[in-house]
Amino acid sequence: MSKRTSEAARARIAAQREAYRKQEQRRRITMVVTVAVVAVVAVGIGWWSIAQSRSEDLAGNLSPVTVQSNGTVVMAKPGVTGPVVDIYEDYQCPACRQMEETSGATLKNLAAEGKAKVVYHMITIFGQEPTKGNSLRASSAARCIADGDKWLAYHEKLYKNQPSETVNGFSLDDLVKWGKEVGVTDSGFESCVRGQQKAAEHQEYSNKILSTQKITGTPTVMVDGKPLESNTAFVPSALRDAIVNAAKG
CATH class of the missing domain: 3.40.30.10 (Glutaredoxin)
Structure with a gap:
């Protein structure tokens, strides 16, 4: 393999590694965001459930x-x-x-x-x-x-x-x-x-x-x-x- 060919091969490998690194970075960011959204939704549902199941306060005098x-x-x-x-x-x-x-x-x-x-x-x-x-x-x-x-x-x-x-x-x-x-x-x-x-x-x-x-x-x-x-x-x-x-x- 000539020197020029080996340099081109190394360049392609480096480019592939960089592309893979960026892909992995995007995947991690997406995963973090997804987990955060799920957590926010879960908390929201939890608060909604608590609000819905909260007991009423007695408003005043009871009926007979x-x-x-x-x-x-x-x-x-x-x-x-x-x-x-x-x-x-x-x-x-x-x-x-x-x-x-x-x-x-x-x-x-x-x-x-x-x-x-x-x-x-x-x-x-x-x-x-x-x-x-x-x-x-x-x-x-x-x-x-x-x-x-x-x-x-x-x-x-x-x-x-x-x-x-x-x-x-x-x-x-x-x-x-x-x-x-x-x-x-x-x-x-x-x-x-x-x-x-x-x-x-x-x-x-x-x-x-x-x-x-x-x-x-x-x-x-x-x-x-x-x-x-x-x-x-x-x-x-x-x-x-x-x-x-x-x-x-």
Whole structure:
């Protein structure tokens, strides 16, 4: 190979190396930019999700709360008949506690705004111990409260003190104590709780609901008889939209 030929070959190799170096540089820049964009989008989606799932603040006074003869509890302003929002819950159900913490304020606000009639149905969906016994004790104790406002405060207290699904909880002593803490003054409350006087009617109501309604788990939220998807019930903004839109339809 002549000197001129070898110089030309070296020049081509150098040019190829330079072109490859620039190509690799562009690839790295593209990769960095892509990763940055994906990260920004992910952060944006994360913030959007947080914003969408953020609980509402209670806007003001609650609407009247009334305990019905069958043990259900209605929260609605006088004259408001719909949309009817039926909430099927179990005090031992962790997802029910989560929904109360996330969407409970939305339900209270909608009722106070006159945009919904909210009906609480406490049932026992568990069939094994200790969860069944825990649920029965809590629900029958709540049925010992006739005052709607005190019932609602007790409802929240029970969720805040929900036991693990693997232990015996909701002891009779605690159920009595928590009632007094939320202001229950009825002289018959303690004996009603300790004697579990409402346990049989609670179990009868649970059996009726589970046999007549399409309840496959708790919590179940229905708007005018139509079940909502769980991801709607757990997202306050979506829950509000679903209920408000039901009134328009």
